Amino acid sequence: xxxxxxxxxxxxxxxxxxxxxxxxxxxxxxxxxxxxxxxxxxxxxxxxxxxxxxxxxxxxxxxxxxxxxxxxxxxxxxxxxxxxxxxxxxxxxxxxxxxxxxxxxxxxxxxxxxxxxxxxxxxxxxxxxxxxxxxxxxxxxxxxxx
Amino acid sequence: xxxxxxxxxxxxxxxxxxxxxxxxxxxxxxxxxxxxxxxxxxxxxxxxxxxxxxxxxxxxxxxxxxxxxxxxxxxxxxxxxxxxxxxxxxxxxxxxxxxxxxxxxxxxxxxxxxxxxxxxxxxxxxxxxxxxxxxxxxxxxxxxxxxxxxxxxxxxxxxxxxxxxxxxxxxxxxxxxxxxxxxxxxxxxxxxxxxxxxxxxxxxxxxxxxxxxxxxxxxxxxxxxxxxxxxxxxxxxxxxxxxxxxxxxxxxxxxxxxxxxxxxxxxxxxxxxxxxxxxxxxxxxxxxxxxxxxxxxxxxxxxxxxxxxxxxxxxxxxxxxxxxxxxxxxxxxxxxxxxxxxxxxxxxxxxxxxxxxxxxxxxxxxxxxxxxxxxxxxxxxxxxxxxxxxxxxxxxxxxxxxxxxxxxxxxxxxxxxxxxxx
Numbered sequence: 065x066x067x068x069x070x071x072x073x074x075x076x077x078x079x080x081x082x083x084x085x086x087x088x089x090x091x092x093x094x095x096x097x098x099x100x101x102x103x104x105x106x107x108x109x110x111x112x113x114x115x116x117x118x119x120x121x122x123x124x125x126x127x128x129x130x131x132x133x134x135x136x137x138x139x140x141x142x143x144x145x146x147x148x149x150x151x152x153x154x155x156x157x158x159x160x161x162x163x164x165x166x167x168x169x170x171x172x173x174x175x176x177x178x179x180x181x182x183x184x185x186x187x188x189x190x191x192x193x194x195x196x197x198x199x200x201x202x203x204x205x206x207x208x209x210x
Numbered sequence: 211x212x213x214x215x216x217x218x219x220x221x222x223x224x225x226x227x228x229x230x231x232x233x234x235x236x237x238x239x240x241x242x243x244x245x246x247x248x249x250x251x252x253x254x255x256x257x258x259x260x261x262x263x264x265x266x267x268x269x270x271x272x273x274x275x276x277x278x279x280x281x282x283x284x285x286x287x288x289x290x291x292x293x294x295x296x297x298x299x300x301x302x303x304x305x306x307x308x309x310x311x312x313x314x315x316x317x318x319x320x321x322x323x324x325x326x327x328x329x330x331x332x333x334x335x336x337x338x339x340x341x342x343x344x345x346x347x348x349x350x351x352x353x354x355x356x357x358x359x360x361x362x363x364x365x366x367x368x369x370x371x372x373x374x375x376x377x378x379x380x381x382x383x384x385x386x387x388x389x390x391x392x393x394x395x396x397x398x399x400x401x402x403x404x405x406x407x408x409x410x411x412x413x414x415x416x417x418x419x420x421x422x423x424x425x426x427x428x429x430x431x432x433x434x435x436x437x438x439x440x441x442x443x444x445x446x447x448x449x450x451x452x453x454x455x456x457x458x459x460x461x462x463x464x465x466x467x468x469x470x471x472x473x474x475x476x477x478x479x480x481x482x483x484x485x486x487x488x489x490x491x492x493x494x495x496x497x498x499x500x501x502x503x504x505x506x507x508x509x510x511x512x513x514x515x516x517x518x519x520x521x522x523x524x525x526x527x528x529x530x531x532x533x534x535x536x537x538x539x540x541x542x543x544x545x546x547x548x549x550x551x552x553x554x555x556x557x558x559x560x561x562x563x564x565x566x567x568x569x570x571x572x573x574x575x576x577x578x579x580x581x582x583x584x585x586x587x588x589x590x591x592x593x594x595x596x597x598x599x600x601x602x603x604x605x606x607x608x609x610x611x612x613x614x615x616x617x618x619x620x621x622x623x624x625x626x627x628x629x630x631x632x
Binding site: 075076095099127128129130131132133134135137138140141154156157159160161163164165167168169175 | 233236237240241243244245246259260262264265266267268270271274347349364365366367368369370455599
């Protein structure tokens with residue numbers, strides 16, 4: 065269901081800069097992404113083969129197994145996770161992976177819910193910065209080094 | 211919405227009960243905020259899936275909690291792992307990964323979890339009662355607990371399950387609350403033969419179809435004869451939680467929160483009403499197979515873990531016949547069920563018939579099957595959905611009867627008659 069409250073709604077706070085990757089369909093991280101290179105491996109996903117590592121990942125909502133949390137945490141540990149994940153709906157599986165990575169490794173991957181109109185304005189390839197308050201701005205600088 | 215915490219939560223967050231409680235509380239609290247919960251609630255039990263090794267992160271998390279002395283504060287059962295401790299001869303995986311898996315399992319035992327190693331904790335002697343708030347992981351167990359037992363859990367998974375068990379607290383959100391348990395989608399049958407409605411195989415196929423139709427919504431199945439068995443409800447739920455993200459379903463006259471359709475809908479109008487035909491069911495059945503090759507090499511039953519009644523049915527179907535020499539036949543179950551099966555003398559009969567029992571794990575993700583060429587057959591929609599991707603094999607879905615008859619003759623045979631239009 066669409067988010068009723070005001071956005072941005074910060075599920076996991078942090079800052080990140082990276083190139084936007086818009087997903088045409090939601091991605092299940094468990095079975096959908098490998099953590100060695102951060103590549104989409106779900107053969108049924110239209111963007112199979114794309115690298116999510118270091119990108120600001122924009123998708124409508126999450127899907128799939130609750131084991132997705134550990135895939136995200138493992139990817140954050142390995143440095144192959146997205147720089148940030150921006151969605152139109154809350155997703156506790158994705159949030160939990162980011163929370164666990166912060167707790168165990170002290171590594172922050174921001175997870176933010178934005179209004180659909182704002183997500184629609186984020187084009188693949190644009191370099192943006194996600195603020196600790198969940199705001200997303202066009203970035204003048206190069207992406208943060210991984 | 212702001213999260214209101216009780217004093218005991220604040221104290222744990224401040225570290226009064228030590229670093230393990232502090233970290234677990236922080237995870238539950240942060241999760242609650244991310245879910246939009248406005249408070250935490252007490253739970254009376256937990257079922258943990260974090261004990262399945264899939265990478266360093268889960269192990270690091272468990273080590274951190276266990277090293278800090280974490281103990282569960284509610285009765286807590288453990289899901290399958292990637293090792294069959296009772297039948298080590300099945301092991302075909304990497305020995306180093308097996309060592310890490312065993313290490314992870316031990317950490318959860320140290321924290322006070324019961325080494326039940328089953329994905330069907332609802333088949334254990336003690337199980338949650340109606341209305342109990344619990345924190346369960348494992349998709350098939352979650353949907354069974356909510357739908358069949360009337361207990362209340364969200365779809366918990368890695369990290370959250372153990373943190374809820376250690377704190378005895380869970381976010382008051384989702385399926386813990388009345389308002390999210392009512393059905394929004396009504397499912398009815400039209401033109402499905404009475405014969406098919408009376409078969410076990412109908413239920414996993416219907417479940418697979420429902421998962422695709424409703425995603426994560428709560429459906430209610432209307433119009434079936436009341437009193438559908440737990441094993442059939444289990445198969446339906448497991449399938450719907452594989453092809454979709456169903457955490458709860460109702461079946462009028464068979465599940466406890468659906469004595470009537472109106473009760474399941476809690477007085478609201480449904481958002482959607484769907485009519486399922488025999489053709490829809492045939493298509494759903496066909497989507498569960500990846501091949502038409504009838505060269506059968508493997509049969510795998512017991513996903514979720516077979517119950518005593520399901521094993522009894524298998525013994526009956528086999529009679530005094532033996533599985534074909536070219537077919538490996540596996541049945542996965544919990545160690546408690548296996549014990550009961552041994553007491554009844556069935557384990558010896560199954561062994562004589564060429565059936566291998568698997569406990570503590572499951573054949574759809576653990577490398578137990580030796581020959582992944584040819585065709586594997588299963589009566590489980592969940593196995594059919596996941597095994598091809600995990601193991602790289604081809605699958606044919608069939609009824610339990612189909613699986614047994616095929617195993618005996620050594621090639622795939624299916625009874626097509628029951629799938630015809632009424």
